[in-house]
Amino acid sequence: MRRLSRKKALSLVKELDAFPKVSESYVETSATGGTVSLIAFSTMTLLAILEFFVYRDTWMKYEYEVDKDFSSKLRINIDITVAMRCQHVGADILDLAETMITSSGLQYESVIFDLTPQQRLWQRTLLLVQNRLREEHALQEVLYKTLLKGAPTSLPPREDGSMEPLNACRIHGHVYVNKVAGNLHITVGKPIHHPQGHAHIAAFVSHETYNFSHRIDHLSFGEEIPGIINPLDGTEKITFNNNQMFQYFITVVPTRLNTYKISADTHQFSVTERERVINHAAGSHGVSGIFVKYDTSSLMVTVSEQHMPLWQFLVRLCGIVGGIFSTTGMLHRLVGFCFDVICCRLKLGVYRLREDMQPHEMNNLNHHQTPLLADHAPQE
Numbered sequence: 001m002r003r004l005s006r007k008k009a010l011s012l013v014k015e016l017d018a019f020p021k022v023s024e025s026y027v028e029t030s031a032t033g034g035t036v037s038l039i040a041f042s043t044m045t046l047l048a049i050l051e052f053f054v055y056r057d058t059w060m061k062y063e064y065e066v067d068k069d070f071s072s073k074l075r076i077n078i079d080i081t082v083a084m085r086c087q088h089v090g091a092d093i094l095d096l097a098e099t100m101i102t103s104s105g106l107q108y109e110s111v112i113f114d115l116t117p118q119q120r121l122w123q124r125t126l127l128l129v130q131n132r133l134r135e136e137h138a139l140q141e142v143l144y145k146t147l148l149k150g151a152p153t154s155l156p157p158r159e160d161g162s163m164e165p166l167n168a169c170r171i172h173g174h175v176y177v178n179k180v181a182g183n184l185h186i187t188v189g190k191p192i193h194h195p196q197g198h199a200h201i202a203a204f205v206s207h208e209t210y211n212f213s214h215r216i217d218h219l220s221f222g223e224e225i226p227g228i229i230n231p232l233d234g235t236e237k238i239t240f241n242n243n244q245m246f247q248y249f250i251t252v253v254p255t256r257l258n259t260y261k262i263s264a265d266t267h268q269f270s271v272t273e274r275e276r277v278i279n280h281a282a283g284s285h286g287v288s289g290i291f292v293k294y295d296t297s298s299l300m301v302t303v304s305e306q307h308m309p310l311w312q313f314l315v316r317l318c319g320i321v322g323g324i325f326s327t328t329g330m331l332h333r334l335v336g337f338c339f340d341v342i343c344c345r346l347k348l349g350v351y352r353l354r355e356d357m358q359p360h361e362m363n364n365l366n367h368h369q370t371p372l373l374a375d376h377a378p379q380e
Contacts, residue, residue, distance in 0.1 A: 033332060040328040047320045055313040058260070058305050067254050067300035073176040074252070074267075074296065078106060079155075079218035082186060082290070083113045083211045086169035090200055092191035093175060095182035106173040113168035113213070116158055123155070123215075126234035133229065155217040172217075174224075179296055186214075187289030210242035210288055219292070221252050221267035231271050243278040245286050250294040259305040268301065269294070 082089055086108040115123060171186065185191070188210060189202035216235040220228070237246055249272040257264050278286050 032336070036328055036332045040324055044321050044324050047324070048317060051313070051316055051320060055308050058307050061304050061306045063302040063304070064299055065302070067296075067298055069254075070179050072179060074179045075174055075176055075222055075224075076184070076294075077174045077218060077220045077224050078184075079170070079172040079216070080186065080290070081111060081113060081168050081170045081215045081217065083168050083213040084188075084209065085167070086110050088188060088205045088209060089169055089171075089186060090188075090190040091171050091184065091186045092198065093177055093182050093184050094198055095178050096180045105175040106171055109170040109172065110166035111168050111170045112158070112164050112166060113215075114164070115155075119155055119158065123234050123236070126229070129229060130231070130234060181293075181295040184292040184294070185289060186212075186291075187287055207242060211239070212244050212246060212288060212290055213238045214246070214290055221269060221294070222254070223264045223266050225257070225262065225264055225266055228266070231269065237275065239275075241277050243288050245276055245278050245288055246290045247274045248272070248290075248292045249274070250292060251297060252294055253297045254300040256300065256302045258303065260307075 076093070078091075089108075091106055185200075187200055187202075188205050189200035191198060191200050214237055216232045218230070219232045220230045232248065250269045251271075252267050252269045255266050255268045257266055276284055276286075278284055278288055
């Protein structure tokens with residue numbers, strides 16, 4: 001009984017077979033079929049390799065939400081060189097709440113304003129990258145993923161022992177400010193604070209020494225991340241007018257960066273530049289200097305690095321193999337059918353051979369084929 005039930009079960013399973021096997025004696029191979037199979041296998045291999053590279057690659061996902069953190073401090077990283085002596089310039093920050101942030105976190109260093117050939121080459125390369133970033137925003141994702149392999153983006157130090165006079169002042173360091181709109185001033189005289197506001201002591205500085213030609217080697221907000229290039233890095237402004245005023249209007253966007261190499265809370269920003277000559281007689285009022293006016297956005301951007309899951313890669317790979325196999329099979333049968341129709345219409349190939357045969361030759365051909373079928377007939 002058990003053997004009978006097993007046989008019934010096996011016969012039932014065989015009837016449900018969706019992949020019936022064909023005996024090799026009934027399988028006919030051809031040169032065209034082999035060629036199509038070779039093309040199909042080559043295409044499968046090529047697409048599978050390309051799909052593997054896609055699987056290894058990552059992409060950046062951007063998510064937006066309201067920034068609810070208004071109580072924390074905003075860090076400003078500054079590295080600006082001004083073409084004036086350090087005793088003649090001063091830097092401070094005044095926010096929207098009329099809170100003056102002293103420049104205690106900033107250092108003043110006397111340097112040479114002109115760059116060495118090595119430094120000039122570095123600056124040109126940085127400006128070239130900046131121009132490409134403005135044209136192709138997708139390059140920013142590459143910087144996020146690779147972070148330039150930790151390469152520093154600061155100006156390389158001067159190597160030669162030049163005897164030129166120190167005619168410039170490098171203002172560098174970082175300060176913490178309130179998370180509200182503010183204004184960074186770099187102008188003539190050291191800043192002082194008093195109840196009525198703030199001021200710079202400029203009475204003892206000759207107007208002929210005013211020169212606000214400057215170079216921004218680095219300006220960023222938030223945590224400083226090596227390898228990230230900011231919009232104003234490498235900017236250089238040269239002026240020959242003593243009454244020149246430079247303004248930078250910046251919108252700061254809080255950014256949370258999560259990649260496979262680093263996780264940090266930093267800030268992106270966009271900038272609009274403006275410069276003009278102070279001429280009170282012509283109605284152009286103001287103070288000579290460098291002014292960076294910044295404001296924070298109420299939105300926070302989360303940038304996270306995404307990777308294709310393994311199951312999705314396997315599904316896509318199966319789709320490639322199955323799709324190419326089915327498509328090439330259908331195309332091969334379609335081309336063969338069209339070829340047979342054309343040959344039949346025009347009496348070409350095997351169809352011409354059959355037309356030329358005599359009736360007794362056709363009978364002999366049929367008589368020769370009959371035993372082949374009879375061999376497989378059931379014995380009585």
